[in-house]
Amino acid sequence: MRVFLLLLSVLSLGLAGKVAIFLAPLSKSQIVFNLRLAEEIAVDHDVVLVRPSFNPNAESLVSSHPRVRELRPKGCNPSTFHAFYEAENAWVWTDPTFAEFGNITKFYRQMFYETCENMAGDEAFMEAMRKENIDLAIHHHLDSCTLGVVRALKIPQWGWVLSTPLFRSMINMVGVPALPSHIPSLLTDASNDMAFFKRVKNFAWELFCDLYLPLGSAPYTAIYREKYGEDFPTLSQIAREGSFLMVNSHADIEFPIPVTSKIVYIGGLGMKKETNQLKEPFASSVNQSTSTVVVSFGSVADTKHMPVHWKEAFIGLFKSNPSIRFIWKFDQAIDVPSNVLRVGWLPQNDLLGHEKVVAFITHGGYNSLGESISTGTPIVTVPLFGDQFRNAQLAEFRHFGVRVYKQDLSADNLNTALHKIMDDPSYLSSARLAQSIAFSSPLSTGLTIRHTINFTLAHPHYNRDLPQLGFFSLYSVDVIVFLFFLHLSLFSSL
Numbered sequence: 161m162r163v164f165l166l167l168l169s170v171l172s173l174g175l176a177g178k179v180a181i182f183l184a185p186l187s188k189s190q191i192v193f194n195l196r197l198a199e200e201i202a203v204d205h206d207v208v209l210v211r212p213s214f215n216p217n218a219e220s221l222v223s224s225h226p227r228v229r230e231l232r233p234k235g236c237n238p239s240t241f242h243a244f245y246e247a248e249n250a251w252v253w254t255d256p257t258f259a260e261f262g263n264i265t266k267f268y269r270q271m272f273y274e275t276c277e278n279m280a281g282d283e284a285f286m287e288a289m290r291k292e293n294i295d296l297a298i299h300h301h302l303d304s305c306t307l308g309v310v311r312a313l314k315i316p317q318w319g320w321v322l323s324t325p326l327f328r329s330m331i332n333m334v335g336v337p338a339l340p341s342h343i344p345s346l347l348t349d350a351s352n353d354m355a356f357f358k359r360v361k362n363f364a365w366e367l368f369c370d371l372y373l374p375l376g377s378a379p380y381t382a383i384y385r386e387k388y389g390e391d392f393p394t395l396s397q398i399a400r401e402g403s404f405l406m407v408n409s410h411a412d413i414e415f416p417i418p419v420t421s422k423i424v425y426i427g428g429l430g431m432k433k434e435t436n437q438l439k440e441p442f443a444s445s446v447n448q449s450t451s452t453v454v455v456s457f458g459s460v461a462d463t464k465h466m467p468v469h470w471k472e473a474f475i476g477l478f479k480s481n482p483s484i485r486f487i488w489k490f491d492q493a494i495d496v497p498s499n500v501l502r503v504g505w506l507p508q509n510d511l512l513g514h515e516k517v518v519a520f521i522t523h524g525g526y527n528s529l530g531e532s533i534s535t536g537t538p539i540v541t542v543p544l545f546g547d548q549f550r551n552a553q554l555a556e557f558r559h560f561g562v563r564v565y566k567q568d569l570s571a572d573n574l575n576t577a578l579h580k581i582m583d584d585p586s587y588l589s590s591a592r593l594a595q596s597i598a599f600s601s602p603l604s605t606g607l608t609i610r611h612t613i614n615f616t617l618a619h620p621h622y623n624r625d626l627p628q629l630g631f632f633s634l635y636s637v638d639v640i641v642f643l644f645f646l647h648l649s650l651f652s653s654l
């Protein structure tokens with residue numbers, strides 16, 4: 161029997177494939193998401209995380225899963241990352257000027273360009289990858305350079321993963337024509353029902369996103385062509401060949417969006433309905449009152465740079481609610497009222513899952529939004545940058561969140577928003593509804609991911625594409641013109 165089991169496990173090991181995940185470790189939340197993805201896939205297959213160095217503060221976040229290994233090619237110089245980080249943090253607390261936004265884009269590009277040059281030129285890394293015999297690769301959406309690595313190594317299958325909600329330029333990339341008129345861009349502060357000027361803004365952002373891929377990836381193509389010859393395809397050509405697009409949101413909570421089966425929703429990855437028991441000092445802190453509110457602005461926003469009037473606004477909010485217990489993630493020394501526990505780190509998901517935690521004040525990053533959904537906790541969002549505006553809009557659209565504009569941040573506005581979600585029970589019931597929808601699928605997120613990988617390995621290049629039509633055919637312009645003239649000629653012949 162034992163021999164048989166051993167044989168069986170050897171056989172199933174033989175069937176297991178090897179999956180590479182290319183990640184850009186820009187922020188801790190990016191890494192956490194990719195580690196969860198890796199560990200899920202490692203249930204069935206061996207996983208190699210390809211992790212170029214970016215953020216020196218995030219180096220120690222690793223997986224301890226026995227089937228998850230890492231390769232760390234050289235990424236960008238720490239000074240380049242630092243320049244980007246500083247420029248990005250100017251965006252965090254205020255609205256960036258056009259010039260500042262230009263700087264952010266410039267440093268972002270520089271960071272990824274350096275990484276691409278280092279990675280593509282790193283023969284030891286390429287050789288190590290070749291030896292791995294990878295069956296399937298997964299690319300994060302942040303950058304396209306790694307598509308060249310996959311092509312150069314002739315890895316047979318690959319797909320995309322989006323650590324954020326779905327956005328239009330990515331939907332287009334996997335061959336689904338989607339319109340900017342009813343799909344808010346990742347970076348537009350808009351819901352899906354947009355008035356004229358919002359649509360103008362959204363259109364402009366989408367144009368930027370559509371041009372970003374071919375323009376932004378041209379220098380990478382040049383790197384690969386120099387190494388592998390002029391017939392190396394452009395990265396924007398390769399980008400359209402992905403077999404799937406896994407996206408970090410829930411099909412029924414996300415804004416309704418037309419998709420094909422290439423798009424796989426994996427929102428709630430790694431999240432459970434049951435959370436762990438709280439440890440100290442959180443357990444006794446939560447015990448001290450009937451209601452606790454958690455306040456956290458995530459890992460990217462550097463609280464060192466938080467403007468003074470913001471700190472005053474939070475302290476003011478805490479003072480006007482002495483009967484509420486606040487747990488505040490804020491890593492600078494500061495005097496706080498006695499109803500506040502200030503900490504540098506908190507077990508966010510376990511706290512939100514506690515029955516006494518009634519609300520969450522957050523920047524609305526995708527991990528935080530996901531945890532608010534999986535724990536059924538209503539939120540006050542103060543979106544700071546990136547996709548957070550859109551996430552805040554989604555929480556309002558699904559009625560489990562109220563948003564405070566960062567330009568209007570004050571103790572009064574925070575207080576009004578907090579009492580709105582605490583005193584009006586419809587916010588709690590919408591949060592609970594989102595939670596129950598998130599957990600209602602017969603396939604768990606983990607199984608969905610594992611099925612996607614197995615499906616792709618078992619059915620290489622299976623056709624799930626819409627026929628690619630030109631503009632005139634897609635919008636039936638030719639048909640309309642034809643019918644118009646047919647009508648005219650019939651009419652005139654009468």
Ligand SMILES: *[C@@H]1O[C@H](CO)[C@@H](O)[C@H](O)[C@H]1NC(C)=O
Nearest residue numbers: 172175176204607610611614
């Ligand atoms: C995926 O394939 C592996 C290896 O063939 C198998 O052990 C595993 O059960 C499959 N997983 C799913 C979710 O189908």
Ligand SMILES: *[C@@H]1O[C@H](CO)[C@@H](O)[C@H](O)[C@H]1NC(C)=O
Nearest residue numbers: 243247250257259260261263
């Ligand atoms: C852009 O970055 C450069 C280099 O760090 C800096 O000197 C300049 O002031 C920045 N410009 C803006 C508008 O922030």
Ligand SMILES: *[C@@H]1O[C@H](CO)[C@@H](O)[C@H](O)[C@H]1NC(C)=O
Nearest residue numbers: 438442443444445446447448
């Ligand atoms: C919480 O309070 C209850 C009742 O006052 C007490 O029995 C329990 O030990 C407390 N738990 C913690 C973790 O402080």
